[in-house]
Amino acid sequence: MKQQQAVNRQTYDQVILPIYSPAEFIPVRGEGSRVWDQQGKEYIDFAGGIAVLALGHCHPALVAAVREQSEKLWHLSNIFTNEPTLVLAKKLTEATFAERAFFANSGAEANEAAFKLARHYAITKYNPYKTKIIAFKQAFHGRTLFTVSVGGQAKYADGFGPKPADIIHVPFNDLEAVKAVIDENTCAVVLEPVQGEGGVTAATQEFMQGVRKLCDDNQALLVFDEIQSGMGRTGHLFSYMHYDVIPDILTTAKALGGGFPISAMLTTNEIAKAMGPGTHGTTYGGNPLACAVGNAAFDIINTKEVLDGVAKRRELFVSHLNKLNEQYDIFSEIRGMGLLIGAELKGKLTDRSKDILQACAAEGLMMLNAGPNVLRFTPSLIIAEEEINSGMDKLNKAIEKLLNN
Numbered sequence: 001m002k003q004q005q006a007v008n009r010q011t012y013d014q015v016i017l018p019i020y021s022p023a024e025f026i027p028v029r030g031e032g033s034r035v036w037d038q039q040g041k042e043y044i045d046f047a048g049g050i051a052v053l054a055l056g057h058c059h060p061a062l063v064a065a066v067r068e069q070s071e072k073l074w075h076l077s078n079i080f081t082n083e084p085t086l087v088l089a090k091k092l093t094e095a096t097f098a099e100r101a102f103f104a105n106s107g108a109e110a111n112e113a114a115f116k117l118a119r120h121y122a123i124t125k126y127n128p129y130k131t132k133i134i135a136f137k138q139a140f141h142g143r144t145l146f147t148v149s150v151g152g153q154a155k156y157a158d159g160f161g162p163k164p165a166d167i168i169h170v171p172f173n174d175l176e177a178v179k180a181v182i183d184e185n186t187c188a189v190v191l192e193p194v195q196g197e198g199g200v201t202a203a204t205q206e207f208m209q210g211v212r213k214l215c216d217d218n219q220a221l222l223v224f225d226e227i228q229s230g231m232g233r234t235g236h237l238f239s240y241m242h243y244d245v246i247p248d249i250l251t252t253a254k255a256l257g258g259g260f261p262i263s264a265m266l267t268t269n270e271i272a273k274a275m276g277p278g279t280h281g282t283t284y285g286g287n288p289l290a291c292a293v294g295n296a297a298f299d300i301i302n303t304k305e306v307l308d309g310v311a312k313r314r315e316l317f318v319s320h321l322n323k324l325n326e327q328y329d330i331f332s333e334i335r336g337m338g339l340l341i342g343a344e345l346k347g348k349l350t351d352r353s354k355d356i357l358q359a360c361a362a363e364g365l366m367m368l369n370a371g372p373n374v375l376r377f378t379p380s381l382i383i384a385e386e387e388i389n390s391g392m393d394k395l396n397k398a399i400e401k402l403l404n405n
């Protein structure tokens with residue numbers, strides 16, 4: 001057997017497209033909410049793979065699902081169907097408003113499918129001019145040209161040539177701004193119930209209900225991007241369930257496979273009828289290996305024990321953050337929902353989220369940011385209380401050192 005070549009952080013700079021700036025250490029093993037790097041150093045993981053690892057690293061049920069399915073059937077393509085895909089589709093539709101599912105591999109692909117479906121439905125049901133998409137500033141919906149254009153952050157969308165047309169961005173949580181631009185040619189309003197990448201900002205109840213009514217009044221579809229906020233992250237299976245507002249299309253990914261790449265778009269029978277064989281497709285989407293893992297993750301996440309535990313863990317995180325703020329006066333706001341938490345920086349640490357991430361790594365803590373001025377927490381939904389306490393102690397030490405230097 002050919003011996004594996006030794007690699008280190010410098011190897012990244014030599015062989016990988018320079019679109020990321022990863023940490024200086026390389027994780028090689030994970031268990032639950034703990035990770036070890038090449039040198040054997042241990043870290044507490046508050047990042048969770050950006051809200052992906054809802055059950056932590058290498059959860060035994062997911063490992064067993066991969067092992068079992070890997071010895072049966074890996075891939076078929078959608079020329080054929082398979083049992084794990086059908087089982088997962090039934091679980092998702094029975095637990096939500098939806099009646100139909102489409103599986104893909106990433107959040108961007110699920111959103112691409114959602115936006116295409118929304119336009120196709122409007123064009124075929126109403127008229128060819130009903131194509132306007134209303135989206136929101138600071139939103140994030142993926143990196144394909146269509147999804148990055150619907151996302152409301154120019155830093156990700158500019159510099160790639162002409163963008164898909166008929167997309168309008170207005171301020172988030174501003175119902176009057178939506179009223180000003182929605183009309184008979186609007187096919188969809190697209191939003192994240194909790195903006196993740198854009199700063200961890202939750203929609204208000206009034207805004208969500210108002211947008212639902214505006215969509216109904218203008219025969220427009222309401223599309224919820226729950227790539228980051230779904231699969232238990234906010235304490236319900238999906239965050240729309242907090243609002244008593246039902247979308248027409250919903251997308252989910254990240255935690256759906258607990259770390260194995262899989263995404264889904266969910267919708268109703270009426271909307272799904274707009275599509276037919278050949279209208280959209282994917283090679284890997286809905287493959288039996290991914291869906292087997294998705295089934296195992298779903299069965300654990302969609303339980304009272306896990307979902308109720310989210311609120312308790314959030315309280316512990318927020319309590320620690322409030323104590324930090326009392327001690328250092330560094331946060332202007334702590335926001336979000338469930339275990340999607342944002343802490344906006346102020347004072348000496350304004351716009352220094354990356355510095356904090358680096359200082360945390362030195363202390364043995366894996367952290368995230370949401371832009372230069374917000375710390376983002378997306379840990380495992382089942383992270384232990386002791387690990388939360390230990391990780392927050394490390395964050396305290398990192399902040400103390402930064403402020404003293």
